[in-house]
Amino acid sequence: xxxxxxxxxxxxxxxxxxxxxxxxxxxxxxxxxxxxxxxxxxxxxxxxxxxxxxxxxxxxxxxxxxxxxxxxxxxxxxxxxxxxxxxxxxxxxxxxxxxxxxxxxxxxxxxxxxxxxxxxxxxxxxxxxxxxxxxxxxxxxxxxxxxxxxxxxxxxxxxxxxxxxxxxxxxxxxxxxxxxxxxxxxxxxxxxxxxxxxxxxxxxxxxxxxxxxxxxxxxxxxxxxxxxxxxxxxxxxxxxxxxxxxxxxxxxxxxxxxxxxxxxxxxxxxxxxxxxxxxxxxxxxxxxxxxxxxxxxxxxxxxxxxxxxxxxxxxxxxxxxxxxxxxxxxxxxxxxxxxxxxxxxxxxxxxxxxxxxxxxxxxxxxxxxxxxxxxxxxxxxxxxxxxxxxxxxxxxxxxxxxxxxxxxxxxxxxxxxxxxxxxxxxxxxxxxxxxxxxxxxxxxxxxxxxxxxxxxxxxxxxxxxxxxxxxxxxxxxxxxxxxx
Amino acid sequence: xxxxxxxxxxxxxxxxxxxxxxxxxxxxxxxxxxxxxxxxxxxxxxxxxxxxxxxxxxxxxxxxxxxxxxxxxxxxxxxxxxxxxxxxxxxxxxxxxxxxxxxxxxxxxxxxxxxxxxxxxxxxxxxxxxxxxxxxxxxxxxxxxxxxxxxxxxxxxxx
Numbered sequence: 123x124x125x126x127x128x129x130x131x132x133x134x135x136x137x138x139x140x141x142x143x144x145x146x147x148x149x150x151x152x153x154x155x156x157x158x159x160x161x162x163x164x165x166x167x168x169x170x171x172x173x174x175x176x177x178x179x180x181x182x183x184x185x186x187x188x189x190x191x192x193x194x195x196x197x198x199x200x201x202x203x204x205x206x207x208x209x210x211x212x213x214x215x216x217x218x219x220x221x222x223x224x225x226x227x228x229x230x231x232x233x234x235x236x237x238x239x240x241x242x243x244x245x246x247x248x249x250x251x252x253x254x255x256x257x258x259x260x261x262x263x264x265x266x267x268x269x270x271x272x273x274x275x276x277x278x279x280x281x282x283x284x285x286x287x288x289x290x291x292x293x294x295x296x297x298x299x300x301x302x303x304x305x306x307x308x309x310x311x312x313x314x315x316x317x318x319x320x321x322x323x324x325x326x327x328x329x330x331x332x333x334x335x336x337x338x339x340x341x342x343x344x345x346x347x348x349x350x351x352x353x354x355x356x357x358x359x360x361x362x363x364x365x366x367x368x369x370x371x372x373x374x375x376x377x378x379x380x381x382x383x384x385x386x387x388x389x390x391x392x393x394x395x396x397x398x399x400x401x402x403x404x405x406x407x408x409x410x411x412x413x414x415x416x417x418x419x420x421x422x423x424x425x426x427x428x429x430x431x432x433x434x435x436x437x438x439x440x441x442x443x444x445x446x447x448x449x450x451x452x453x454x455x456x457x458x459x460x461x462x463x464x465x466x467x468x469x470x471x472x473x474x475x476x477x478x479x480x481x482x483x484x485x486x487x488x489x490x491x492x493x494x495x496x497x498x499x500x501x502x503x504x505x506x507x508x509x510x511x512x513x514x515x516x517x518x519x520x521x522x523x524x525x526x527x528x529x530x531x532x533x534x535x536x537x538x539x540x541x542x543x544x545x546x547x548x549x550x551x552x553x554x555x556x557x558x559x560x561x562x563x564x565x566x567x568x569x570x571x572x573x574x575x576x577x578x579x580x581x582x583x584x585x586x587x588x589x590x591x592x593x594x595x596x597x598x599x600x601x602x603x604x605x606x
Numbered sequence: 607x608x609x610x611x612x613x614x615x616x617x618x619x620x621x622x623x624x625x626x627x628x629x630x631x632x633x634x635x636x637x638x639x640x641x642x643x644x645x646x647x648x649x650x651x652x653x654x655x656x657x658x659x660x661x662x663x664x665x666x667x668x669x670x671x672x673x674x675x676x677x678x679x680x681x682x683x684x685x686x687x688x689x690x691x692x693x694x695x696x697x698x699x700x701x702x703x704x705x706x707x708x709x710x711x712x713x714x715x716x717x718x719x720x721x722x723x724x725x726x727x728x729x730x731x732x733x734x735x736x737x738x739x740x741x742x743x744x745x746x747x748x749x750x751x752x753x754x755x756x757x758x759x760x761x762x763x764x765x
Contacts, residue, residue: 422733545708546704546708546732546733546734546735547702547703547704547705547708547732547734547735547737548702548703549700549701549702549703550700550701550702551695551698551699551700551701552698552699552700553697553698553699554697557699567732567734567735568734569732569733569734570734574733574734574735575734576734591701591703594703594705595689595703596688596689596705596706596707597686597687597688597689
C-alpha cells in the first residue's frame, strides 16, 4: 500500500508557505517600513514585495511537490529538497517515537501531522522527520508498521486489541491541573516583555511622573491594578492549560505507552516501554500540601529543539498514593513507593548555611542602604531559611534491588527513579565542610533526549552515599561472579 | 569500601598546566601594567601602583603555582575492566564512576602545550554526561581509546 512514493496532502504547501512567510516577517517588515524613500521607490517596493511573496509561495509549492515518503524494506524513506535532492531513510526499528498532532490547518481535512523521532545523539533536530499533513489511514499504517518492527513482527493485529487505558483525566482534575500549574508566571513575564517593547512609542516616564502624585495617594488602586493583571494572567494560563491537557489519556499497548491530549491541537505521543530511562515524580508547592503530584517519563527519544518529547508527562495530576498502584502493572521493574533514607540531623546546619549565604547579598544591601524600608528584606531571610529547611526535610535516597531513587527539592519537590543500567554515571562530592561533618553529595545522571537528566542530593550521610557508590560500581559485582 | 583510584597525572602534566597558567596571567599582567603606567603618567595616588602589583602577583601565584599543584595533587584516575573511576577537585572533591558499557565514545584532544610534552586530554562521553582526564601520556591515551572502543563493540547497546 505504501511502497510507492506518496506526497503529503497539498495543504502542506500552504503550511510551508505560512512557515516561510513567518520566518521572513521581520526582515520583510524592516524592508517595508524603512525601505521607502519617496517617489519611485514606493512602486519598486510594491513590486518587490509582491515578487517576494510570490516566490515564497512558489517555494512552498515546490517543496511540497518534491517531498515524497514511502515505506519500503522496513524503512521509512523520505526524499525531498528543491535544488539539492536529499534522501533520508529511517529504519523502522531505529525510530524512538512517533508523535501525532492535529493542528488547525490539518483538522478540516481529517489529516494529521506526524513527527518521527530517532535517538537524540545526532543533535540539532536533524535526525527527525516531520510529515506535515498525511491522512489518518496512512498515519495508522506507519504506526502499525513501526509497532510491528519494534515487537514481534508476526502479529500486529493482536497489538491493537491489547490496549488498556491506564488513566483518563476527569473534568475536575483538568481544572485543578490548569489552576495549579506554573503557567501564570510565564504569561506575566510575556506581558511585561510585550509592554516594554513599546517603551519608545508610549512615553512611560511622562505617564509615570504624572501618576506619581496619584500613586502616592492611591496605593490601594495600584495594588488593585497589579492584582487584576495577575488575575488576568492566571486566567489566560488557565485556559491555555485546559486546552492543552483536555482529554488527557494514558494508554498501554503491548510494548508502548501512548499519551493523547489536547482540544484545539490534538497530540498523540508514543514511547516504547524499553526506551524509558527514568521516571520522575514532581510535586509543586500548590499541589504538594494536598497530596497531588505529576509523573513524567524520561526517554531516549527527542531532539534538542523539542525537549517535550524527551520528558513526557504521563500522569498530569494524581494523588501521590495512587501512582504506584496505577503504574505498577505496567512498569513492574520500578518500585515507585519506597521508604526513603533521609539526610541526618547534622546536615540541617549545612542546608541552612547554604540558604543563608545565597540570600545574604539580597538582604544585606537593602538593610544597609535603604533604611527603614530595608528592614523588610529580613522577610526574605526568613523565607530562605524556611526554604532550606524544606530542602533538608525532602532530601532522601533509596535503593530497591536494581533501582536508585533520589528525592530532592529545587523549587518543586522531585523524586527521580532510575534503574542501575540506565544510570550513565554516578558521582560523589565532598567539600571540606561536608567532610568535617561526615556528609557527602550524590549525583546521578541518566539520559533524556539529546541531553542528560538525573538528580543531585546534598548532604547525605557519607557512609550511605558510599553505599550507593558501591552499589553502582561494576567492579565488585563482576569479581564475585568470576569466582566460582 | 571500594579501593580508591590510584593512577596519577604524569608530572609533565603539572608543567604543562603551569605554562598554560602563565599564559592565562597575561591579561591581568597587561591590565596591571596599564594601571601602573597610567598612575605614573597621570600622577594617580601611589596606592594604585601597590594595589596593581599586589593584584597581579596574587593572581599569577594562584594561577601558576597554587591551583595547578593542588589540581595535580588531587587528580586520580583508574581504568578498570568494567568501569572508569575519576577523582579530582580543588575544594570539592568529586569521585565519579563511569561504567564501560555506558561509554559512547572517547576523544583525545591536544593543544600545542600538551603536544610539546607528549600529553593529551581524554574526553569520555556517555549518553548523558561528558568526563575529562585533563592530561594523559599520549600512548596511554591512545591505549585507553583503543581499549574502550574494543569494549564498546562487544557490549550490547541498550540505550
